Amino acid sequence: MTSALDRALGARLPAPPEQLRRGPFRRGAFPSPLHSERRAARVGVWLGAAFAICFVTGLISHLVQHPPGWFSWPASPVWLYRFTQGTHVAVGLAAIPLLLVKLWTVYPKLFEWPPAGSPSRLVSRLSILVLVGAGVMQLLTGLINISQWYPFGFFFTVAHYWTGWIAIGAVAVHVGAKAPQIRRGLARRGSPAATAGLSAPQAAELTAVDADAERNPVSRRAFVLATGAGVGAVALTTWGQTVTPLSQVSLLAPRIPGVGPQGVPVNQTAEGAGVTETAVDPAYRLVVDGPERLELTLADLAGFDQYTERLPITCVEGWSSDGEWTGPRLRDVLAAAGIPAGTAVTVESLQTGGLYRVSTVAAPHAASPRTLLALQLSGAPLDLDHGYPARLIAPNRPGVMQTKWITRIAPGTGGIGA
């Protein structure tokens, strides 16, 4: 690191002609003292926390569905995945207003003149493009995905996962790069740390800007209220798809717990899965491919000891809804086929295609007494859309792995969760 490098990075680049400097590019186009380090840093803390939460919960969901050898996801507590995935989507939705407000605080930099005054500014702005591109893309495509609209041209889950790494990396790099500003912005107003690293005139300007923010026509209080009200409004109107007490308030939630066939929402219908004929065919059998091969009719399944469990369907899209499921325990059926307790098994659906036709039931879930081959929901035979004649329902597991219209069980791993 030499001052020669400093000179190269800091050298002046030619500016575009001054006549082009119009609209938001004009000098003084952003007079509000709320465009400050302090506001940017403080909204940034909330937004950074939101991205960190979304990253961790998203990583959990990814690991549950694509577990590497070292990873094991437990069967209890029952509510854990419901909590992590509900949080993932809820926090992601709440991050939309936070991101917009955060970007607003730095509008003067978006419209700075000249657009890149030096090589160092050019590099800096390109790195910000990565941050903004990844951040906005994650929230935008996530929102579009929970509206079950797939105009992307790529597999959402794969792109969302890898872009998530880029987004959290860009956030971390941004925090490191802006460390001096963040340190000043988070320090108490008027404390020495609030002007650390600034010359005396710069420090005086910064102090004056933060003082102005209190008296501005749109004051700091209005700014905080607008941000809080934006986040609160998104939370109230959408979180009810996960937080049941809010379900009647959440007028914009894409799902309502308790609304659907037999009072439970559905993601894939029998029609959509193409099983409307095979599922009601009297020739239906559930094949259990153990040492002792079983071919069970619906009546055979009803002949096992029946248990009722209250378990949630938890969609990766964030919504969840409790159901009262009744049927034989998976482990009893496995034992009848001579499959030793604690063996991981694959379950296959009658549906002929789709990414989630086959799923792996890992050892903790295969052994759990709460994992059922459900034949009934709320005391009535399963609706066709809920997986009639039989479906898997296991505690603490994403909905895409609660295989419906189940027709084959075999030891080993495969499909989603393998």
Next chain:
Amino acid sequence: MSVADEADRSTDDRAAGRVPDDAYASDPRRPATSALTPWWRWLFLLPGLAAGLYGAYGLLTAGGRVPLVAWGTWFLGSALLHDLVLAPVWVGLGWLAARFLPRPARGPVVVAAAVSGVLSLVALPFILGDPGDPGDPSFLPRDYGRNLLLIVAAVWLVAGLWSVVAVHRARSALREG
């Protein structure tokens, strides 16, 4: 020093003076070698770079599941959607508000505009997007367009009342003062 001033720094004379005897240097903080930066930045910079590179590697090796042109379109498009659409619209609305609204009304109007704007953005895919499987009554069970209109109307009603009260108070304070 606001962010706006900082953005103007390349033309700040105080900046050029910081690197003595170098008429071409414009960056006051000497981007490569400044000592004014906290040590903990490296705890963010290095893992952050590693995570970003890992993500890029993952995308590059995802093959047909993530065509890079489609991904790049959404990546750049997302940033440009903000920079070329949302930000200019908001700047334009702010210009109108500063020009036509009495000062005491600006706070309430900004709050109402922020709330109704962000709710509209969130609800838009539910209103305009793919209606989904028509055989699934549990998906998008509400009338989202109507609900959004009702909420936005309520928000502006409150903001309108608040503005009237704020303007009235400011005027009477002026008369009495």
